[in-house]
Amino acid sequence: AARILAQVLVMGSGMLVRAVAQAYRQAIVNASKTGTAQEAMQNTVRKASRALTEQEARQILGVPENAAWEEIVKKYDVLFERNAKQGSFYLQSKVHRAKEQLESVYQNKGP
Template sequence: MAGRIIAQILVMGSGILVRAFAQAYRQALSNASKTGAAQEAMNNTVRRASKAITEQEARQILGVPENAAWEDILKKYDVLFERNAKQGSFYIQSKVHRAKECLEAIHQSKGQGSANG
């Protein structure tokens, strides 16, 4: 009998919490749309996601000069990527990878042959 009452109280309390959470969420969405915060947050997210790395940034990340040969860039990339794979940070490893992708696209667009070496 006591277990049944406790179970009913828990179910009722859970229902009340879920309804209160849903109401608070709807109110937050309403407030955000009135102030334009939701649209601004969406624009910032899209802007950040579409921000491409520049050639200068890529060269700084890999530590290669502008006149570096593609083979030197790949060697530097391999060293940095492996070092961060073993004992570094995933964030730095991903930055190194994005820098290589950027320089690879530039290298290929210059028509200097295949950059997959």
């Protein structure tokens, strides 16, 4: 009886694996036909490549256009630490990206 049960389990699991593989292949074909896969990939790339503008970075940190680099670093430190202790990781990330953006702007301007 145990041998028959084992054979049934092996055969059943083999059929299940084949059915899942076939369904996956069909899903890929359907996604290729409708363009769903390409659209999802393009949306992901578009979102990931969108960088902050200088204006957005200044708004996030709350600094004017004529702010000195030291003022920007002070604002960054305050906002970053505040969000590290009791804020959100998302806001902390935005503050960090804003500083990176302004850092690249100030480096391109030179001394």
